Amino acid sequence: MGAAGSKLEKALGDQFPEGERYFGLENFGNTCYCNSVLQALYFCVPFREQLLEYYADNKNIGDVEENLLTCLADLFTQISSQKKKTGVIAPKRFVQRLKKQNELFRSYMHQKEARAAKSDPGTSSPSEKTANGPKNAQANGVSKEPLVTWVHKNFQGILTNETRCLRCETVTARDETFFDLSLDIEQNSSITSCLKNFSSTETLNAEDKFFCDKCCSLQEAQKRMKIKKPPHILVIHLKRFKYIEQLGRYKKLSYRVVFPLELKLSNTVEDADSEYSLFAVVVHVGSGPNHGHYVSLVKSHNHWLFFDDENVEMIDESAVQTFFGSAQEYSSNTDHGYILFYESLASSDKS
Amino acid sequence: MVNSNYDGKGTYLIFNVGDTIFISDFNSQDKDPIKSIHFSNSNPVCHAFDPEAKDGHDLLIGLSSGDVYSVSLRQQLQDVGKKLVGAQHYNKDASINNSRCTSVAWVPEGDGSFVVAHADGNLYVYEKSKDGAGDSSFPVIKDQTQFSVSHARSSKSNPIARWHIFQGSINSIAFSTDGTYLATVGRDGYLRVYDYSKEQLICGGKSYYGALLCCAWSGDGKYILTGGEDDLVQVWSMEDRKVVAWGEGHNSWVSGVAFDPYWSPPTSDDTGENVMYRFGSIGQDTQLLLWDLAMDEIVVPLRRCPPGGSPTFSSGSQSSHWDNSICPVGTLQPAPSMRDVPKLSPLVAHRVHADPLSGLIFTQESVLTACREGHMKIWMRPGYSENQSSNSEALLSSSSKEKPLLSSKVGGSTYKG
Ligand SMILES: [Zn+2]
Numbered sequence: 001m002g003a004a005g006s007k008l009e010k011a012l013g014d015q016f017p018e019g020e021r022y023f024g025l026e027n028f029g030n031t032c033y034c035n036s037v038l039q040a041l042y043f044c045v046p047f048r049e050q051l052l053e054y055y056a057d058n059k060n061i062g063d064v065e066e067n068l069l070t071c072l073a074d075l076f077t078q079i080s081s082q083k084k085k086t087g088v089i090a091p092k093r094f095v096q097r098l099k100k101q102n103e104l105f106r107s108y109m110h111q112k113e114a115r116a117a118k119s120d121p122g123t124s125s126p127s128e129k130t131a132n133g134p135k136n137a138q139a140n141g142v143s144k145e146p147l148v149t150w151v152h153k154n155f156q157g158i159l160t161n162e163t164r165c166l167r168c169e170t171v172t173a174r175d176e177t178f179f180d181l182s183l184d185i186e187q188n189s190s191i192t193s194c195l196k197n198f199s200s201t202e203t204l205n206a207e208d209k210f211f212c213d214k215c216c217s218l219q220e221a222q223k224r225m226k227i228k229k230p231p232h233i234l235v236i237h238l239k240r241f242k243y244i245e246q247l248g249r250y251k252k253l254s255y256r257v258v259f260p261l262e263l264k265l266s267n268t269v270e271d272a273d274s275e276y277s278l279f280a281v282v283v284h285v286g287s288g289p290n291h292g293h294y295v296s297l298v299k300s301h302n303h304w305l306f307f308d309d310e311n312v313e314m315i316d317e318s319a320v321q322t323f324f325g326s327a328q329e330y331s332s333n334t335d336h337g338y339i340l341f342y343e344s345l346a347s348s349d350k351s
Numbered sequence: 352m353v354n355s356n357y358d359g360k361g362t363y364l365i366f367n368v369g370d371t372i373f374i375s376d377f378n379s380q381d382k383d384p385i386k387s388i389h390f391s392n393s394n395p396v397c398h399a400f401d402p403e404a405k406d407g408h409d410l411l412i413g414l415s416s417g418d419v420y421s422v423s424l425r426q427q428l429q430d431v432g433k434k435l436v437g438a439q440h441y442n443k444d445a446s447i448n449n450s451r452c453t454s455v456a457w458v459p460e461g462d463g464s465f466v467v468a469h470a471d472g473n474l475y476v477y478e479k480s481k482d483g484a485g486d487s488s489f490p491v492i493k494d495q496t497q498f499s500v501s502h503a504r505s506s507k508s509n510p511i512a513r514w515h516i517f518q519g520s521i522n523s524i525a526f527s528t529d530g531t532y533l534a535t536v537g538r539d540g541y542l543r544v545y546d547y548s549k550e551q552l553i554c555g556g557k558s559y560y561g562a563l564l565c566c567a568w569s570g571d572g573k574y575i576l577t578g579g580e581d582d583l584v585q586v587w588s589m590e591d592r593k594v595v596a597w598g599e600g601h602n603s604w605v606s607g608v609a610f611d612p613y614w615s616p617p618t619s620d621d622t623g624e625n626v627m628y629r630f631g632s633i634g635q636d637t638q639l640l641l642w643d644l645a646m647d648e649i650v651v652p653l654r655r656c657p658p659g660g661s662p663t664f665s666s667g668s669q670s671s672h673w674d675n676s677i678c679p680v681g682t683l684q685p686a687p688s689m690r691d692v693p694k695l696s697p698l699v700a701h702r703v704h705a706d707p708l709s710g711l712i713f714t715q716e717s718v719l720t721a722c723r724e725g726h727m728k729i730w731m732r733p734g735y736s737e738n739q740s741s742n743s744e745a746l747l748s749s750s751s752k753e754k755p756l757l758s759s760k761v762g763g764s765t766y767k768g
Contacts (some may be wrong), residue, residue, distance in 0.1 A: 186602070188602075188603055188635060188636050188637050188706075188707060189602045189603050189636060190580075190582055190602065190603040190604060190635070190636075192581065192582045192603075193582060193601075193602035193603060193636070256635075256707070258580070258603055258604055258635055260560065260561035260562070260580035260581070260604075261561065261562070261580075262540070262560045262561045262580075263560060263561070264559060264560045264581070264689075266689055273686075273688050273689055275560060318470075318520075327705070327706045327707055327723070328705065328706065
């Protein structure tokens with residue numbers, strides 16, 4: 001591992017960013033998903049800096065109860081204060097805390113999609129379209145902490161769910177917060193197209209009518225989901241694990257879904273044209289949902305890095321496209337982009 | 352088979368898949384490749400044919416290693432081997448540039464000069480008549496963010512010039528028909544249009560977002576099509592020096608665009624005002640889209656507002672340039688706002704392959720599409736028969752394994768002996 005570290009240092013040479021640390025994370029058995037998400041979060045620089053600052057301010061105050069976020073702050077501090085520039089760290093405390101506190105995190109993708117699959121497609125509640133990631137689960141657990149506010153500041157956006165009654169034309173809008181967007185995917189499509197489908201107009205009819213308060217009865221209606229407040233960090237989750245009823249189990253969709261390095265949201269309430277830049281990708285490796293491995297790609301100081309538990313390597317930007325997926329169902333390529341992390345390029349002082 | 356009609360009038364299809372270039376006789380029944388040229392160390396990624404070449408080499412091949420070859424197509428067809436014959440080798444051993452070739456083009460009316468674009472943002476001008484030897488060093492680029500042109504110090508040098516466009520991959524280049532202008536598109540999402548002989552930036556602008564992947568000129572040099580990672584087909588007007596329309600219809604990145612040079616409007620307008628264009632686009636969504644562009648549709652920018660929105664344009668907003676006169680020569684436009692650009696819808700949309708598409712050519716009778724796996728299909732034009740029953744499909748070449756980093760590009764060449 002030490003050799004791998006020095007290899008990375010050699011590859012970066014004098015371009016090794018000042019003060020930056022690239023550390024692999026030890027795997028404690030089935031924690032590669034956790035490790036991959038941790039790397040993505042660590043390289044979400046504004047979030048990292050806030051946690052480091054928090055840790056520095058509070059390390060001597062004993063009355064802060066341990067929770068996932070304090071463990072995360074602790075881990076980030078541990079990484080950033082390493083003397084060496086590269087190496088391996090064991091995120092022991094964080095993983096223990098996680099296992100104790102949050103089963104949801106461990107199998108969060110399965111639970112979430114099970115919920116989506118089991119509910120009647122018609123009577124689906126809007127929360128099905130928005131998935132709350134691990135951060136939300138944490139946020140629920142720890143209230144009133146300033147840390148939680150920072151999570152919100154960075155990751156929280158607001159969706160508005162507009163329903164128009166087709167009889168009286170009344171539009172009912174309901175807002176809800178989200179921490180990531182879960183998108184249905186199609187073969188040979190783009191994230192842009194998946195986002196468009198997410199916000200496409202849906203007609204509620206037949207078994208699935210809408211109760212209009214004005215008409216005081218069930219009516220046909222049109223429903224549409226728009227982004228009211230785009231988050232500073234946009235996390236997009238691709239629904240690659242699909243419950244197939246005939247099989248009675250989950251199947252991995254290896255579809256080729258291209259994601260650009262820059263993205264704009266056009267499904268916003270206002271024509272904000274806010275621009276995002278891709279900085280991390282969590283990749284699922286493997287052909288099925290129950291076995292497999294997770295790795296992550298991270299952009300740091302204009303270099304792309306590949307994190308695979310303990311190992312860290314430099315990759316070329318053009319290699320990102322090898323994680324788009326497979327244009328044909330049976331393919332030897334099983335490394336597929338699963339969670340995308342985009343950072344807003346607009347100044348962050350809006351919220 | 353090789354002798355079919357190489358010294359009469361022939362039309363050949365040239366395409367690359369993996370490490371091989373294939374050449375097929377377009378007029379043959381099965382269109383099986385009659386020639387394959389294998390490269391051992393690197394993959395051919397782009398090529399260009401010069402139908403106007405009076406003598407000497409007419410086919411350029413650019414490799415992922417950065418190497419470039421010029422050859423005579425006729426000479427390749429006469430040879431039975433699987434290697435290039437009689438080739439001239441440029442940028443040998445990456446002596447001038449070690450990044451991947453991305454696009455090659457003959458300079459129209461350029462007396463055998465050609466341009467090679469690379470993934471590091473540089474393009475080089477070569478002359479086929481010149482030896483590749485000679486000292487070919489160029490000064491260090493002082494500011495990577497600035498456009499600069501350097502001419503070789505030695506008159507024996509080939510390349511004769513280096514253009515530094517920007518820092519990032521140039522994904523595609525295209526000359527206007529008469530060779531006056533050179534358009535480039537790249538990783539930073541900008542279309543740039545240069546006066547080729549003056550070596551000057553004329554105009555250009557940014558995509559909605561993401562890299563631009565392809566570009567093409569209208570035959571009259573008035574419009575440029577671009578396509579890229581925002582899933583949009585963009586129409587750029589040379590007269591207005593701005594984007595005049597966005598084509599919405601692809602569900603993934605747009606990998607190829609082309610005007611149809613053989614299409615003429617069904618009824619000609621007496622006033623001659625309403626000039627129309629037909630163009631096509633292909634995408635990684637496996638779709639071929641055909642579009643019509645009518646002048647009266649785009650001369651006055653439509654201000655389509657979203658329902659509920661009000662059409663107020665405060666000065667100083669990004670959209671204000673729509674109200675003003677043309678932006679000055681030599682400047683690049685920022686990305687337009689979604690609401691400011693008139694939208695086009697495709698006339699025809701059709702999933703033509705199982706794999707992402709990589710090539711599109713219009714011929715007099717048909718439309719050719721190619722996918723990344725090296726399959727090619729030939730479609731009858733809509734109008735010749737009903738467009739859905741249209742396919743005199745011909746599948747060319749056996750498919751290779753999935754290699755996402757490869758693009759198979761196709762070049763059609765009318766070869767007059
Ligand atoms: Zn009603």
